[in-house]
Amino acid sequence: MRIGLTIPSFKWPGGPGHISEHLARIAGTADQVGLASLWVMDHFFQARNNGRPEDPMLDGYAALSFAAAHTSQISLGTLCTGVTYRHPGLLGKLITSLDVLSKGRTYLGIGAAWYEEEHAGLGVPFPPLAERFERLEETLQIILKMFSDDQTPHVGNHYRLDRPLNSPLPLGRVDADRAHPPILIGGSGERKTLRLVAQYGDACNLFDTPDLPRKLAVLRDHCASLGRPYAAIEKTALTNFPWKADPRNDMKSAVAHVTRLAEWGIGHVIVAMPGIQRPEALSALSKVAEEVADILPQEH
Incomplete structure (x- = not known):
């Protein structure tokens, strides 16, 4: 089992003038204690489930470059880049640049986008849902073309790229024998999102809810219908640990929580937790990671 950390908020002690030092410390500590992954949201405004739109929110790729x-x-x-945020050619260049600068440590997290308020606020077009999914699939096709050094033109329903040149190419992932950053598609829609995971994705990201086993079963069915090995897709889940004020007091519950997710078929748990700027929080999370390192996800 792999344990990752997501940063859902940049509202930290000291205000904006201290964001950089907090982020450097959190990223550096997460790296030093051996966590598998570090994630940020890719939003223009803070999402209302995490605070107020007016709360501090950094550009996701600027934050990841700093963390790198x-x-x-x-x-x-990122959990996750909305397909509406950037032209796919620019997104392909952006994620490749981060991959090269981080020496092959990048995921491309992407989804259909949902936060209409931030789009309207900054004047970014927010098409209807059906069109956003069309754009998502076309973007995945373009990104994969760019990752593979295929420079033939792309002429689609929403985008035209006369020469999708991408130099340098991504460094690839030696640990996964993959020649490009793994594509993680966020969302749990059974008809469209999970079908896109089966067809184009290297990983899915699902919410830790009681219907998670059913979502994985749907993904397995999509893989079977497309002739894609279900085992080839990394299954990740976004969760909150059942920790109160001090995470050191509830380690057993956290380990049991991860064990349950592994029994459902999850192999990479991405944790959102309060107080991540406090050293004891990441220390506790690293101990959980050590406890569950040998747990393997169950295939159903």
Whole structure:
């Protein structure tokens, strides 16, 4: 089992003038204690389930580039980049640049986008849901073309790229024998999202809810219908640990929580937790990671 950390908020003690030192310390500590991955949201405004739109929110890739400079081992990604945020050609260039600068430690986390308020606020077009999924699939096709050094034109329903040149190419992932950053598709929609995971994705990201086993079963069915090995897809889940004020007091519950997810088929748990700027929080999370390192996800 792999344990990752997500940073859902940049509202930390000291205000904006201290964000950089907190982020450097969190990323560096997560790297040093051996966590598998570090994630940030890719939003223009803070999401309302995490605070107010007016709360501090950094550009996701600027934050990850900063984190890359303060780490050496941990994987880096967004949960998740909305397909509406950037033209796919620019996104392909952006994720490749981060991959090269981090020496192959990047995930491309991507989804159909949902936060209409931030789009309207900054004047970014927010098409209807059906069109956003069309754009998501076309973006995945373009990104994979760019990762593979295929420079033939792309002429689609929403995008035209006359020459999708991408130099340098991504460094690839030696640990996964993959020639490009793994593509993680976020969302749990059974008809569209999980079908896109089966067809184009290297990983899925699901919420830790009681229907998670059913979502994985749907993903397995999509893989079977497309002739894609279900085992080839990394199954990740976003969760909150059942910790109160001090995470050191509830280690057994956290380990049991991860064990349950492994029994459902999850192999990479991404944790959102309060107080991550406090050293004891990441220390406790690293101990959980050590406890569950040998647990393997069960295939159903």
